[in-house]
Amino acid sequence: MSIFKNKALLTLTFFVLMAIAGCKKSGVKAQENTNNSTNTTTPAKFRVVGYLRYEGNLVDEASAINMSMITHLNVAFINPDKDGNFAADDNLRKVAVMAHAKGVQILVSIAGGTPPAYISTLIAPGNQAKFIASLLKLTDDNSLDGIDVDLEQSFVDNNYQSFVTNLAAALKAKKKLTTAAIATVYADSYPDKALAQLDFINVMSYDKTGPWNQAKPGQHSPYSMAVDDIAYWSGTRGIAKEKLSVGVPFYGYGFGTNAPESLSFAEILLAYPGSENDDQVTVSGGGIMYYNGIPTIKSKTQLALNKAGGIMIWQLRQDATGANSLLGAINSVIKANTK
Numbered sequence: 001m002s003i004f005k006n007k008a009l010l011t012l013t014f015f016v017l018m019a020i021a022g023c024k025k026s027g028v029k030a031q032e033n034t035n036n037s038t039n040t041t042t043p044a045k046f047r048v049v050g051y052l053r054y055e056g057n058l059v060d061e062a063s064a065i066n067m068s069m070i071t072h073l074n075v076a077f078i079n080p081d082k083d084g085n086f087a088a089d090d091n092l093r094k095v096a097v098m099a100h101a102k103g104v105q106i107l108v109s110i111a112g113g114t115p116p117a118y119i120s121t122l123i124a125p126g127n128q129a130k131f132i133a134s135l136l137k138l139t140d141d142n143s144l145d146g147i148d149v150d151l152e153q154s155f156v157d158n159n160y161q162s163f164v165t166n167l168a169a170a171l172k173a174k175k176k177l178t179t180a181a182i183a184t185v186y187a188d189s190y191p192d193k194a195l196a197q198l199d200f201i202n203v204m205s206y207d208k209t210g211p212w213n214q215a216k217p218g219q220h221s222p223y224s225m226a227v228d229d230i231a232y233w234s235g236t237r238g239i240a241k242e243k244l245s246v247g248v249p250f251y252g253y254g255f256g257t258n259a260p261e262s263l264s265f266a267e268i269l270l271a272y273p274g275s276e277n278d279d280q281v282t283v284s285g286g287g288i289m290y291y292n293g294i295p296t297i298k299s300k301t302q303l304a305l306n307k308a309g310g311i312m313i314w315q316l317r318q319d320a321t322g323a324n325s326l327l328g329a330i331n332s333v334i335k336a337n338t339k
Contacts, residue, residue: 052076119155301334
């Protein structure tokens with residue numbers, strides 16, 4: 001997950017003032033996400049994996065999610081101290097109880113787009129066994145269903161295969177899941193033997209471009225990217241389609257004069273009412289915000305139903321509410337395919 005999705009969030013009050021003033025740059029603050037759409041249960045074999053960014057009060061954040069529309073909740077990111085130990089967390093345990101009450105499996109995602117530098121040391125052979133033991137303790141202490149490994153960029157190093165393989169073996173012995181978030185841009189770094197150990201794989205089909213690459217403005221998560229990612233991982237790399245989850249963004253990136261670097265989908269609709277069915281909007285004073293609107297999210301969900309084993313969301317608390325909820329749009333497509 002990129003650094004721009006991990007930025008500190010500003011208040012919506014400030015954002016509204018910003019939008020009125022001409023859409024100057026700001027951070028991202030997710031709108032309240034209590035979805036009012038009709039509850040429905042997703043097919044047992046099709047995953048809806050939702051990441052929940054651990055910010056503020058985790059219990060409050062999780063309470064705002066319609067868990068009847070997801071199958072897996074990935075709490076991101078929970079990382080250890082430099083010795084590989086995890087702090088006790090009552091809120092994580094409470095959210096695990098909440099998820100299980102709704103029939104949702106809960107995992108914690110480690111590392112992330114900007115993890116502590118010492119993560120590389122912890123997955124090295126000399127420290128790996130101790131770190132894996134700490135991860136197992138984390139799952140046991142908090143009644144978790146598994147670990148999601150989100151190692152990216154230079155962190156996908158020569159120790160990735162042994163770490164994932166040994167972690168998966170240890171978790172499998174406890175009947176727990178091992179999953180990973182991967183990006184096709186780093187495809188050559190992921191060993192086939194490591195990917196084979198995973199229960200399922202969340203493909204980050206977004207961040208093709210972004211504020212870090214102003215020379216290449218445009219859609220950061222086009223439909224074609226999801227098509228190409230599936231073709232690569234299921235075709236070229238031979239991974240069973242059932243193991244693949246197609247990643248979709250609940251946020252957008254801006255390019256050009258006065259365009260904010262990044263906004264949640266909820267913020268985009270707040271600033272630009274009526275933009276829920278588009279994939280881009282022109283910012284007052286210049287610049288364009290690119291994102292995935294409801295039709296594109298529905299198309300990607302259908303693609304995932306046809307060509308993969310699930311869909312993955314970064315991240316749930318960036319969603320809009322009611323009829324404009326992207327999670328609701330995903331759910332409606334799944335429901336239509338189960339009649």
